[in-house]
Amino acid sequence: MAEPGPLDRRRFVLRGLALAASPLLAGCDRLSEARWIARLLQAGEGLTHRVQRTLTRRRALAREFPESARSAVFPGNGTTDPGTEAYQALAAAGFADWRLEVRGLVERPARLSLVELRRLPARTQVTRHDCVEGWSAIAKWTGVRLGALLDAAGVRPEARYVVIRCADTMDGSGEPYYESLDLEDAYHEQTILAYEMNDRALPVAQGAPLRLRVERQLGYKMAKYVTAVELVAGFGHIARGRGGYWEDRGYEWYAGI
Amino acid sequence: MTDGPASRTWLYRHTAATRLSHWITVLCLLVLAPSGLQIFNAHPTLYWGERSDAEHAVLALRAVTTNDDEIRGVTEVWGHRVDTTGLLGASTEDGERVARGFPAWATLPGSQWLAMGRRWHLFFAWVFVLNALAFGLYAILSRHLTRDLLPGGRDLAGLGASLRDHLRLRFPSGEPRYNVLQKMAYVSVVVVLGPLVVLTGLAMSPWADAALPLLPALFGGRQSARTVHFALTFALIGFTIMHVFMVTVTGIANNLHSIITGWARVHHHGSRDG
Numbered sequence: 001m002a003e004p005g006p007l008d009r010r011r012f013v014l015r016g017l018a019l020a021a022s023p024l025l026a027g028c029d030r031l032s033e034a035r036w037i038a039r040l041l042q043a044g045e046g047l048t049h050r051v052q053r054t055l056t057r058r059r060a061l062a063r064e065f066p067e068s069a070r071s072a073v074f075p076g077n078g079t080t081d082p083g084t085e086a087y088q089a090l091a092a093a094g095f096a097d098w099r100l101e102v103r104g105l106v107e108r109p110a111r112l113s114l115v116e117l118r119r120l121p122a123r124t125q126v127t128r129h130d131c132v133e134g135w136s137a138i139a140k141w142t143g144v145r146l147g148a149l150l151d152a153a154g155v156r157p158e159a160r161y162v163v164i165r166c167a168d169t170m171d172g173s174g175e176p177y178y179e180s181l182d183l184e185d186a187y188h189e190q191t192i193l194a195y196e197m198n199d200r201a202l203p204v205a206q207g208a209p210l211r212l213r214v215e216r217q218l219g220y221k222m223a224k225y226v227t228a229v230e231l232v233a234g235f236g237h238i239a240r241g242r243g244g245y246w247e248d249r250g251y252e253w254y255a256g257i
Numbered sequence: 258m259t260d261g262p263a264s265r266t267w268l269y270r271h272t273a274a275t276r277l278s279h280w281i282t283v284l285c286l287l288v289l290a291p292s293g294l295q296i297f298n299a300h301p302t303l304y305w306g307e308r309s310d311a312e313h314a315v316l317a318l319r320a321v322t323t324n325d326d327e328i329r330g331v332t333e334v335w336g337h338r339v340d341t342t343g344l345l346g347a348s349t350e351d352g353e354r355v356a357r358g359f360p361a362w363a364t365l366p367g368s369q370w371l372a373m374g375r376r377w378h379l380f381f382a383w384v385f386v387l388n389a390l391a392f393g394l395y396a397i398l399s400r401h402l403t404r405d406l407l408p409g410g411r412d413l414a415g416l417g418a419s420l421r422d423h424l425r426l427r428f429p430s431g432e433p434r435y436n437v438l439q440k441m442a443y444v445s446v447v448v449v450l451g452p453l454v455v456l457t458g459l460a461m462s463p464w465a466d467a468a469l470p471l472l473p474a475l476f477g478g479r480q481s482a483r484t485v486h487f488a489l490t491f492a493l494i495g496f497t498i499m500h501v502f503m504v505t506v507t508g509i510a511n512n513l514h515s516i517i518t519g520w521a522r523v524h525h526h527g528s529r530d531g
Binding site: 028029032038040041042043044045047048052055056057060061062063065069071072073128130131132133134135136137138215216217218246249250251252256257 | 291296297299300302307308309310311365366367368370371372373375376377379380381382383459461462463464465466467468469470473479480483
């Protein structure tokens with residue numbers, strides 16, 4: 001047998017270190033699965049939410065960039081094509097038959113076409129999209145202000161959250177994507193349902209024909225392939241009850257950090 | 258009443274506030290560093306500026322598959338590639354080699370679990386910040402900062418000699434007060450690294466960026482802030498390694514005794530307040 005080379009020795013040392021640390025790490029992994037730890041750590045989210053909202057100007061706008069700051073490539077994360085027959089049929093017709101449903105705790109439920117949406121007060125903004133994974137990309141978005149849409153539908157006083165329903169299911173889980181935001185974020189000036197990205201109709205990879213933009217939160221909040229805007233008093237009855245597809249899988253409902 | 262000869266060799270070196278704050282910081286760093294690496298692993302690439310343009314990566318931990326279907330880890334620094342299989346880019350998890358930035362033993366949780374990594378990190382970030390604020394307030398009000406930590410003119414005059422002694426591995430031990438290099442190391446952590454690591458962390462928060470646009474701008478953009486946050490982590494790890502080394506070589510038993518109970522055995526120089 002040959003003498004162990006430096007690489008083997010390095011590997012040996014690394015393996016030794018890993019072995020020595022493994023009981024400690026296994027302990028930490030067990031902690032991560034303990035329910036009381038999860039509950040304790042979740043307290044951090046409530047604290048962050050309260051402190052960020054209390055200490056900052058509630059209507060502060062996310063920074064808007066010059067058009068020259070836009071990313072050449074904007075990653076399409078999560079679903080990049082819902083792939084269902086119904087969706088493909090809609091896409092093939094340029095979403096002429098697609099409708100956005102406004103429902104739940106509203107005075108005037110509605111079903112709106114893209115043409116009708118384009119008649120509502122719109123906003124254009126060049127903003128930075130921050131993914132929970134760590135990357136950032138900048139694009140120009142144009143869409144209807146969610147606040148204007150809600151005013152047109154008449155929000156009933158008992159409504160507290162806006163649930164965004166989507167056409168896509170993630171990872172073959174069969175569970176449709178959805179998100180929720182409170183009325184404060186829904187009425188924020190930069191919160192829009194975007195039908196255009198970089199001066200063109202929203203591409204399929206970015207959620208055609210309509211995606212949510214909530215500029216002061218992370219990317220997973222900005223649901224794509226939107227089919228309905230639903231006003232609710234609470235979201236505990238929806239899916240696993242945590243207010244969103246990723247929230248149901250352990251991510252924070254308050255995605256401002 | 259006169260003190261016995263034995264009692265005179267003991268000095269109350271660390272107040273309860275300092276000791277408590279020290280051990281809370283230890284706990285925080287033990288959680289924050291590995292959970293931070295877990296979060297980093299979700300996108301193990303660093304950039305400069307606001308955007309994460311793939312072609313402008315500063316550091317990237319990638320996995321590549323060879324012709325023999327072997328996964329190898331590659332670390333890219335400004336375009337220079339190094340094979341780091343087993344450590345960075347690709348390493349063994351549950352007996353199998355998988356693509357991952359940092360290896361399982363360096364992350365919390367060990368397996369890829371971004372949501373849980375964020376929960377650990379963002380909770381202990383609060384513990385770290387509140388502890389740091391409390392310690393900062395205490396250090397200013399009790400004059401611990403000005404009296405014990407900030408190096409004075411006399412300290413700085415002895416900087417050269419102290420540096421020479423340290424480089425010859427001749428360390429002062431059992432001195433009643435911090436030496437100049439110690440003061441500079443502690444002050445740089447308390448006044449520079451600590452606040453910067455919190456600010457760069459906060460600069461990654463889209464909500465904080467909207468409220469305080471100066472915050473990301475201070476570091477040249479959100480992606481720069483992320484890169485600086487990462488670098489500061491390793492600066493803090495470097496400090497910790499050096500700190501533990503110095504604690505060990507200058508009398509580990511006495512040092513541990515003093516950071517736990519407050520009392521350290523000191524050499525006698527005649528006058529107590531040298």
